[in-house]
Structure formats: C-alpha cells, structure tokens
Amino acid sequence: MSAFVDRTELRHARGATSQFAGRGALDAALAELGELLAGRRVFALVQPPVAALHGGVLDRIAERVGELRRIDVPDGEAAKTVSVADRIWRELSVQGARRDSLVLAFGGGSVGDLAGFVAGTFARGLGWLQLPSTLLAQVDASIGGKCAVDLPEAKNAVGLFHHPLAVIAESDFLATLPEAELRCGLAEVVKMAALLDLDLLERVENELPKLLGGESDALAPVVVAAIRAKTRVVESDPEETSGRRALLNFGHTLGHALEAEIGYGRIAHGDAVVHGLRFALALSVARGGDAAFAARVARLLDRLGSPALPPLAAARLLERIGRDKKAVRSGAVWVLAQAAGEGRIDRDVPSELVAAELEKFLGARAGRPL
C-alpha cells in the first residue's frame, strides 16, 4: 500500500484544473496547493456520512486555510435541488462569502454538482475544489466542469460549466464504499473505456472481482486511466459543441429516461446507465456497428450485476427521450459504438427504429436480472 499519485491538468478556456488521483492524492494536493489555500475562507459542502467516515480530512484542510466553515448537504440526488442551492447561496451571503472565498465539495457526485453550481453562480463565480468520495464521482462526475441541479421535470436541467481549481481523487476513500456504489462507478468506467480506451476496458474485464471488492490497488489505476480518458475528451470539446464530448453520453440517452420514469432514488444512476448502455449497444448493431464488440461490452456489463428493470412502457420512455435537454429540433441524439474504441454521434436514428428496438429490449429484459 504505497503512495501512487497521478497529477494531470485539464486545460479550459479560463485556466486549468489541477487533478490529483490515486493513493496519497490528498497529501500531494495539500502540499502543492498550500499557497492557493493560505488565508482563504473556505465553505465546505459536506455529506455528513462522508465526513463521519473520513473525519480527519476536513481538519487537515482547515489547518491550511484561513477559516473553514462546514455546511451540511443532503445525501444523493436530494442535494441537487433549487431549494438546497438557494439555502446554500443564502448561507454564503449571511456568512460573508467574498470574491476570494472558496467552495469545497466533499462527497459523491451530487455534492459536486450542487457545489459547482452554487460556486459558479455566487457573486458571479467563486473558485472551488472537489474532493470526490465515490468511484462514480472520481472517474466521471468531478471531471470536466459540468455542474447542475435538477428540476422536478428534468434532471440536471439548471446548471453551467464551472471548472474547479482542483480535483482530489483520493483512492483511500474508495475502501469504504458498498459494492452497489462501486458497480455504479464501474458502469461509467465501462462507458468511457469502450469508446476511448481499450486498455482500460481489458483491465476492467480482467480485474472485475477485485474492483467490485473495493481493492484500492486495483481501483487506483482504473481511476487514473478514466480521468485521463475523460480529460482528453473534455479538452477536445470543452462545452460539448463539436460533438466529441457527447461521446461521454454513451448509454445516457435511455439511461436518463429510465431514471426519470422509474424515479430517482428507486434506480441508481449507474444502474440506469448499465441498462442504457445495453440498449445503446443493441441500437449500435441495428445501425451497422460491430456486433462482436457490442457483445463483448454487453458481457462485461452483465457481470456488473445490476438489478433488473421493472416492467416499463416503451411509449413513455420514448416521450421522455424526446424531452431530453440534449435533444435538438431533429430529435434525440444517440451515442453508438461503431467499433472497438470508436464511438459515433448519431442524430438521425429513425424514431421507428428506436421504438422497435426499445420494444424488443424491454420485452427481453424486463424483470430479468442482467
């Protein structure tokens, strides 16, 4: 159990994010960021269970800043509401946050999403730091500057791009995660690996039991590779305008509709993505993609062990897909696997084909474990 820290930069229009990943990432980050933190007032948005598990972390940060004030936020998606954001804005205002104050997110992806949105909109933008505590947040949610809260009608509907000053993905945090959370993080890893990094895909295939078992030695290099893969894509298309960044939505077109239809909290995001990826693979084959590769990725997804889908009406899912915020006038945008390591953004999938494939998919899978 020796230290192994990967230090990368994500360059963006307004500067760069310093990214630290691996075992010892927190030590490395605190050593490097000393000058940035010194004397600053830091507002730490924290999930209480995370703080309880890793109690010393906030104390160590508090020693290096001018003043650390903790603001507790709800667990999971419940943190990502306009009313929670409003409460935090008001606390920042009452507690005297200023232009040079910092926001720190300590917890899962939902805390990062909330904190980035609040930081990006308070006083027209405070600097902020991410300390992601879940695998999903470390490999995906904390990378790339997307921050948002939900509306009752639509997830991530209200947000902006606001890159953090630093992301600190400490592998030691992963040792305490339950298997369901590791599975959900691995779903996003598979999403990226299949289209962006075949070495990573092979690594996940080979080490899946260790990864699902939360072994830090196995997880750390996976986190590092996923962050690097996502960073390359984000730098090539920072605000998802050219299309390349949209590859990261592989599995998410149906995934988001599944979450909304089944109900947030009743299906985990990562599990919805697993099902969404399975469907995107089927659609890929129907649109001429490599069937052998699709089958290979599907096998790996099945090994993750996500719960089965409940019975669902295709028509309602199709309607939700059409309302997705990524949709444009011509309809839904699908990310397909064209071949091994090669994704394709397809804006022209006939809606009849989607409907037919979805009926087939739901008929075959409903009520059956993956």
Added chain:
Amino acid sequence: MSAFVDRTELRHARGATSQFAGRGALDAALAELGELLAGRRVFALVQPPVAALHGGVLDRIAERVGELRRIDVPDGEAAKTVSVADRIWRELSVQGARRDSLVLAFGGGSVGDLAGFVAGTFARGLGWLQLPSTLLAQVDASIGGKCAVDLPEAKNAVGLFHHPLAVIAESDFLATLPEAELRCGLAEVVKMAALLDLDLLERVENELPKLLGGESDALAPVVVAAIRAKTRVVESDPEETSGRRALLNFGHTLGHALEAEIGYGRIAHGDAVVHGLRFALALSVARGGDAAFAARVARLLDRLGSPALPPLAAARLLERIGRDKKAVRSGAVWVLAQAAGEGRIDRDVPSELVAAELEKFLGARAGRPL
C-alpha cells in the same frame, strides 16, 4: 425623425454580441438576424406594461421565428428573485425548451438580468437576446453580459456572465418613459461619461433638459455613445479581473449600500447611484483627486433632481459596504475620479477616512434635495 442606427460588436471569450442602437434599431436587427431566428423556438420574458405600450413588437418578432411563447414576469426588482427564476426554469422545461431554443428579454434592466441568468443556467446555457425598453437598460444593464438575481440579503448575489447574441436598443421605446426613469438612466450615463468619455459628459451637460424630457433625437446619440464607452471597457476586462471593468462601479459602492439600507423599491437604483456618485466624488477629493472636476460632475448630478436621502445611520451603511460582494479581504473597493476622464480603483482607502467622509456627507445631505 429619421432612422439612425449604430451597429457595434462586443467581442467576448465565447464569440460576439451584435449591438444595435438608435432609432430603427429593431428594423435593422430583424433584417440582420433573420437567419439566426428562423425556425427557432423563442421564449419571450416580458413585463406586461412594456408589452402593452409596444404591442406590435412581439408580433413582429413572432413572424420571424419558428414559434414565440410569451412568459410574463413582474415589474422591476421583483423579477430578480430565485423563486421567479425557478418558475421560469420550470416553464421552460415543461414547455419543451431545447438547446437550440432562445430566450428574449423585453423590458427594463431587471428583466434582462433575470432572463440572462435563466438562459445562462438552463440546459447549461441557451442563447438569448435583449430588447431593453428603459434608458438605464439600454445604456448600461443590457451591455456586458452580467446577469444576476437577488437574495434577500444581497442584490445581484446569484448570477453569472452570459453574453446575449444580440442587444437591440430601440430609441423609439424611450419616448414613453417617465422622467424618473430617464433620470435614473442618465445617472449611469454620467457615471460612464465622467471616467470614460468627456465628449459625452459635455453633451449631457448641454442637452440635459431635452434628455430629461425624453426627446429621442437627443437621447439616441447619448445611448450610442454610452454603449460604445461601456463596450470598450468590457472588452478590455471581460470578467472584471484586471480591474478596468470595475470603473463601471463608480458610485455603486455606497449606492448599493443605500439601496439595501433604504429598501429596494423605496429608492430607485439610479437615484441611489446619484447619491453614491456624489459621495465617491467627495472621497476622490479627499484622496487627492481633481477638486474642480469633482465639482463639475457634482453640479451635473444635482441638476438631475434626484429625491433627497432619508436620515441614515453611517454605521449601518459602513457595515453593508463591508459585506459587498466585490469586497476582498482587505476591505471595500472604491472607484474614484482622479481627474477629468480618469478613474482609479482604490483598494486601500482607510476605513477611518470612509467613516469620517460618510458622516460629513450624510450630515450635509440628509433630508435635503440634491
């Protein structure tokens, strides 16, 4: 009454804003923006009294877009709340706003602030257009991409930079404004003219009766010059990092504190700025600025005829100044007039000097008309 349209660009990190100002600005803009608007779904945020006064405007825009949906918003500062923003976000979501939908703001500065904030945060950023109907919005609020809503504790506390695709400052809208609104717009014009454009200052001095009388022929060139002056400053310091853009806060350090202390709605923003400018001029002289120039600008401000201040406690204003979101660790930031056409950002004004000057200022001015 012939057409006179000034067409400028404000270049920013993500592109450029097309700015149309003068009599006939709407015609010119609709002619140029035809392709941008064609087929789009446009959500028009509108103050009902403005729409009633200029009824044909929305119809003319509706003819050129795919679909125009009107969403009414409250008048004035009441539009700039998190709860109004939340209602608009939800309407956008329910009404099927998508990445290629546009938001249009038609009304005073408050509608523009709200609309820009909502557009900048919905689906991580929709394009938007401004059709400012007040003098204050045309010369100042609509230029430069700052958008925000208020918290109960602090004005403009929640917002971001989100530049519109176009600003259409049609002079014909100004003919129906009451004198109090013209006065408030002229306060911002004087603010800019004194530090950025002495020709404009002289023009306002010479034509004040016509300007306060709402004469379009006099107002149009003032609007054009103010937009050009502000555009140059914004381009030189887009997000107020180098300090130059902070010159636009001349008169606003005390002005914001006055508004908060007296109560939004009980003193107009422009009138608070007039008093704030008078104080900033006094402070400028106390810090070595040109006394003759300060006296010249003060005389012009007095001619605007703003209502007198009610009795106020200096200590409470000082506390509010310290809480200003522009404050940094070292204290309040003051914009001073060093000499004619030359401003200075002063971060080191001793708080004892501010307190002493404020006591003097309040003692001399309270209860007296300007």
